[in-house]
Amino acid sequence: MTDNSYQERLSQLVEPGERVLAVAKTEIAQGARPAEMPATGSPESSAGGRGGVVSGVLLNLISPLISFSAGDRLVDRIIYGVAGRGAPGSAASALQHSRRPVPPATTIEDTILAVTDRRLLVCASGPTKLWSSQADDERAAAQTQVVWSAPRAAVANARVGWHRLNPKRLRIEFTDGSWLAFIVPIAESGKPLREIAAALTGR
Template sequence: MIDGSQARYVDGLTRLLPADDRVRAVAQVRAGGGLTPAPPSQSSAPPAAGRPSLLGVLLNVLSPNITFGRADDAVDWLFFGVGGRGAPDSRASVLHHALTGAAKGLGLRYLVLGVTDQRLLLGATAPVGLLSSSAADERAQADIELLGAVPRTSVTARFGRYRLNWKRLRIDFADGSWLSFHVPLADSGRPLREVAAALSAV
């Protein structure tokens, strides 16, 4: 049963599927906070800096506008732990790079996880302006770009709390890598539970 608040994404995901596949669960998500998988070997991400200093970490906590190389990563680890792991070019590495790229540019894009009869899908809605009308928002939410797809049989999932992520979904891939997703504290965790249940169903 798809949560009513997430039903608006079903049409957009259904357009991406062959006729013999259908959506079983869907959730609007945020990428898990914390340290993330290594970027793909062909990505344009800058090389990691050296070990952060204690002063850099402290200043970064006091004022997020102050950055000192790896201090951002250290603060993420302190409060959110690990948001995903994976070697370069692993499933988690490739998917995380895709969702990071989707977040760049103008407008706000929502991340959407979908479980179908055959696949786990990760998509992003079309950009929505901060001052756009509700009609424009609805059109954007139905226009989903597919960022990645993984055979359903090659993933497992579990839902629970981890540090400051009170409603976190962890997805493990067959290659040993994993990613996490969450929703804001004020939002219901039911869509994430439904995604986890759909991935666990035989």
């Protein structure tokens, strides 16, 4: 699906007088990410400590079906590197939380980044299919909704550069010190991500 169909939809979602400057279909990069949003009464909040982390890593290696957040983060860090940082409730933490699938996740949605003359927008498309027709793509674009936004002033920097073997990773840094990375598939052009970075920084 081209970004143009998302551009048309976003022009309907923004505020009156707000201009869409750049749009990119992307996904949050794999790797160790910012801390999750605070959750009251979470059973994992009391299971900290080095022993819990080691146990979690061993469980992850023995069976990928067993999930333990501290172990997951360490395995992600070793395999993929760091994809973001930030305290619970930071901009990067809230952004990634906005794209976290709600269990049970039975559909796939595209993540769309957009920059306007006022805000950074994070959007979710309608449900998409692995093998989709043009009509399916148009339907998904038409159902796109804004799931998170931040004023332009909350973004400290944005740049596209190399990370390990990927030359097209967008890193968005926020004024609260948190950051999050985004990627496109290796076979796709990195131009939309570079346009997002340019629109955010004015470079």
